[in-house]
Amino acid sequence: MKKPSRRQFINTSLALGAGAFLNSCQSTKTVESGQLPIIISTWNNVQANNAAWETLTEKGNILDAVEAGARVPEADPADQSVGYGGRPDREGNVTLDACIMDKDGNCGAVTFLQHIKHPISVARKVMEETPHVMLSGAGALEFALEQGFEKQDLLTEKSKQEYIKWLETAEYKPKVNIELHDTIGIIGADSNGDLSGACTTSGLAYKMPGRVGDSPIIGAGLFVDNEVGSAVATGMGELVMRSVGSFLVVELMRQGLSPYEACKEAVMRIVRRQDTAELQVGYIAMNKDGTYGAYSIKPGFVFAVTDENGTIVKDAESYE
Ligand code: SD4
Numbered sequence: 001m002k003k004p005s006r007r008q009f010i011n012t013s014l015a016l017g018a019g020a021f022l023n024s025c026q027s028t029k030t031v032e033s034g035q036l037p038i039i040i041s042t043w044n045n046v047q048a049n050n051a052a053w054e055t056l057t058e059k060g061n062i063l064d065a066v067e068a069g070a071r072v073p074e075a076d077p078a079d080q081s082v083g084y085g086g087r088p089d090r091e092g093n094v095t096l097d098a099c100i101m102d103k104d105g106n107c108g109a110v111t112f113l114q115h116i117k118h119p120i121s122v123a124r125k126v127m128e129e130t131p132h133v134m135l136s137g138a139g140a141l142e143f144a145l146e147q148g149f150e151k152q153d154l155l156t157e158k159s160k161q162e163y164i165k166w167l168e169t170a171e172y173k174p175k176v177n178i179e180l181h182d183t184i185g186i187i188g189a190d191s192n193g194d195l196s197g198a199c200t201t202s203g204l205a206y207k208m209p210g211r212v213g214d215s216p217i218i219g220a221g222l223f224v225d226n227e228v229g230s231a232v233a234t235g236m237g238e239l240v241m242r243s244v245g246s247f248l249v250v251e252l253m254r255q256g257l258s259p260y261e262a263c264k265e266a267v268m269r270i271v272r273r274q275d276t277a278e279l280q281v282g283y284i285a286m287n288k289d290g291t292y293g294a295y296s297i298k299p300g301f302v303f304a305v306t307d308e309n310g311t312i313v314k315d316a317e318s319y320e
Pocket residue numbers: 081181182183201202203204212213214215233234235236237238
């Protein structure tokens with residue numbers, strides 16, 4: 001059967017009533033016309049974007065670029081939401097989640113990985129060196145060690161002291177834009193419009209042991225479809241997982257919404273169905289021509305955009 005053209009598809013969708021969600025996101029004022037190549041990432045991850053851009057310039061490979069970008073906060077002890085220096089779970093263990101996805105739909109992920117500074121690179125090895133998509137916990141660590149990654153203590157003195165202080169009350173309450181999240185989701189397009197993405201985090205501070213969020217879940221924390229676009233999420237992972245957020249954003253773009261409109265509609269799905277009173281979620285997305293957008297539940301979500309003009313940090317529009 002001949003594939004319908006994009007326009008035919010949109011028309012069919014509208015005829016079938018898909019217009020309902022189009023109506024709920026009329027505002028197009030923050031649709032951003034991008035250019036190729038382009039890198040965007042969640043929060044104020046300027047150095048990560050710059051590293052990704054440099055790698056793209058040197059190697060021309062967008063997968064290498066997003067991996068290089070994600071490795072920057074992973075290695076930074078001052079970043080307490082990612083990799084080395086990440087805040088621990090409520091038992092004092094730093095447990096990391098990451099995933100990566102390429103233009104051919106290949107993907108790899110690690111969850112509940114301990115003692116390895118660069119989970120994003122282990123996720124890439126899972127993608128490239130195993131027949132699987134995801135390895136978890138002890139198995140992920142064993143695999144990482146086999147692959148030559150170094151075992152190390154990831155709990156820095158600063159995160160340890162904060163944890164000890166937290167134990168005094170042990171009150172667990174995720175906060176909006178918690179502790180300056182820096183969890184990084186990074187997506188990029190090369191000069192041909194080929195896409196890749198990566199996402200890496202230590203997850204929510206003082207989470208229950210064994211808790212895994214959206215960030216390493218393909219379709220929730222990250223999704224890349226080289227025919228359409230890519231999306232990545234940050235914030236309260238449970239809200240994103242329940243709505244399979246990043247996959248939803250990409251599917252909405254497939255149906256004709258702009259990246260901004262798709263992010264907005266995915267946020268609205270959460271807001272309409274879940275209690276978001278004290279919780280934040282932000283999405284960023286791009287399509288194949290480098291047009292990008294972002295949207296969050298609450299104000300305060302920023303994202304970094306890098307193209308040949310340099311890197312800028314932008315405020316996302318929000319529902320509240
Ligand atoms: C999680 N989505 O583990 C992550 C947290 C996050 O910025 O993005 N923080 O739920």
